[in-house]
Amino acid sequence: MDNRIGDMQTFLAVTENGSFAGAAKALRLTPSAVSRSIARIEARLGVLLIQRTTRSLSLTPEGESYRSRISALLAEVDAVEQSLGHERETPRGTLRINAAVPFGVHCLLPILPRFMAAYPEVTVDLALSDTLVDLVEERADIAIRIGPLRDTRLRAKKLGHSAMVLVASPAYLAVHGTPDEPGDLARHICLKFSFRRSVDSWPFLVGGRVVQRPVDGPFLGNSGEVVRLMAVADGGIARLGRFHVARDLAEGRLVEVLGACNPGDGEDLHALYSGQDRLALRVRAFLDFLDAELRLPG
Numbered sequence: 002m003d004n005r006i007g008d009m010q011t012f013l014a015v016t017e018n019g020s021f022a023g024a025a026k027a028l029r030l031t032p033s034a035v036s037r038s039i040a041r042i043e044a045r046l047g048v049l050l051i052q053r054t055t056r057s058l059s060l061t062p063e064g065e066s067y068r069s070r071i072s073a074l075l076a077e078v079d080a081v082e083q084s085l086g087h088e089r090e091t092p093r094g095t096l097r098i099n100a101a102v103p104f105g106v107h108c109l110l111p112i113l114p115r116f117m118a119a120y121p122e123v124t125v126d127l128a129l130s131d132t133l134v135d136l137v138e139e140r141a142d143i144a145i146r147i148g149p150l151r152d153t154r155l156r157a158k159k160l161g162h163s164a165m166v167l168v169a170s171p172a173y174l175a176v177h178g179t180p181d182e183p184g185d186l187a188r189h190i191c192l193k194f195s196f197r198r199s200v201d202s203w204p205f206l207v208g209g210r211v212v213q214r215p216v217d218g219p220f221l222g223n224s225g226e227v228v229r230l231m232a233v234a235d236g237g238i239a240r241l242g243r244f245h246v247a248r249d250l251a252e253g254r255l256v257e258v259l260g261a262c263n264p265g266d267g268e269d270l271h272a273l274y275s276g277q278d279r280l281a282l283r284v285r286a287f288l289d290f291l292d293a294e295l296r297l298p299g
Contacts, residue, residue, distance in 0.1 A: 003057045006078065008227040009071045011038040015051065016068055018059060030148070042067075092283040093122035100145040103225040104270065105129040109145070112294045116287065124281045127243040131224040133198065142284050145274045147242065157271040158288055161297040168255040180238075183207065183262055190237030191216035192228045199269035203240050205262040212218040242268065247298040270297070 002261060014024035015035065017166040023033045043050055050064035060068065062161040098107055106191065128141070150157055173190075180186055183205040193201070193216065220239055223229040227243055232239040232246075233254050238244075272288060274280070280288075 006075070008038045008042050009075060011035055012050070012111060012200035013068065013072065013075070015039065015058065016060065016064075016228055020182050029041055090121070090282075091122060092120045092286040094220075094281065094283055095124045095126055095142070096283045096287055097126045097128075097250065098143050098226055098287070099128045099130060099141040101147050102131050103148070103242065104147060104242040105228070107245055108295060108297065115294060116290045119290070120283070120286055122197045123286070138139045139212070142274060142281070142286060143271065146273060147270050148268045148270060150273075155273040155274050155275060158291075160270040160272055160291055160295055162267050163243075163244050164265065165240055166243045166250075166260075166263065167240050167258040168232055168250065169239060169258050170233060170235045170240040170255055171253070173232075173237060174256070174258075176235075182213075183259060186214060186216055186238065189218075190220065192220050192222065192231050192237045192239040192264055194228065195223045204264045204266060205259065206264040207262060209266045211266075214225060229244060244297045 011024060011028060011030075013022060014027050018024045018027055020033045020036045021039075024030075025035045028035070040052060046063075046067070048063040049061050050067055052059045052061055052064075098109075105179070106129070109127070113125065113127070144155075145160070149165060151210055177189055178185075180189060183203075186203075191203075201217070204211050204213055204216045220231060220236060222231060225241055227244055228239045229241055229249070231237065232241075233249060238258055243250075250257065272291060274284060274288075
């Protein structure tokens with residue numbers, strides 16, 4: 002087996018100890034093993050590196066050049082290994098996160114500065130998108146998604162549950178009226194989604210059972226954040242995760258509609274990451290941080 006790094010280390014040991022015997026003792030090898038290692042280097046390079054006499058060893062000009070260059074090379078190898086070893090003790094490096102837009106805007110960005118303050122050697126690379134991404138293709142460490150899990154190749158950590166709520170702005174309701182029952186939605190603008198898994202009906206609790214009521218409207222949004230902004234702009238009634246509109250509700254930009262008919266359904270939020278036995282410490286630190294810091298409204 003080619004062991005060039007080992008041969009280089011042996012050569013440096015010879016130059017530092019001044020003899021094959023001294024190098025052998027330092028490396029816990031036999032003098033003959035040291036001699037063979039030097040011979041392999043010289044045969045590979047086709048030059049004489051060490052001038053041998055019965056009393057001493059001296060480096061040839063080629064040997065001096067070789068020593069200078071491999072010293073820098075081996076120092077770099079040591080630095081790489083020490084850096085990676087340090088990663089096992091301190092989270093560091095680039096953490097690539099891909100998150101759904103609503104979660105990123107309303108839940109992640111407000112707490113992310115605390116993570117960065119706690120782990121100053123980690124660089125956070127955050128991409129917000131409601132499009133499902135391939136972690137390998139996007140080179141993401143973690144993807145945070147809302148709804149049913151689809152990729153069984155990934156490991157998943159549940160972050161919480163998002164209850165759903167119907168909302169509209171006070172100004173919209175002042176113009177169009179407040180619906181008293183699900184059937185009244187036929188006279189309202191219902192804000193829907195344009196992505197594939199969206200549906201054209203909403204569930205309601207009516208007479209003790211859950212029923213689906215068709216909804217319609219002249220607006221489609223490609224993300225929860227687009228639909229939320231349309232509702233805040235007095236554009237209609239939206240059905241969104243409570244975490245998504247909690248601040249709007251608290252500050253009066255939106256109000257809950259048909260709360261008595263809310264069936265209490267919702268969607269789970271998960272952090273997805275590749276199924277490796279040994280997670281990079283920065284990934285583990287971020288998952289633990291979400292455990293400790295993330296708070297989703299009920």
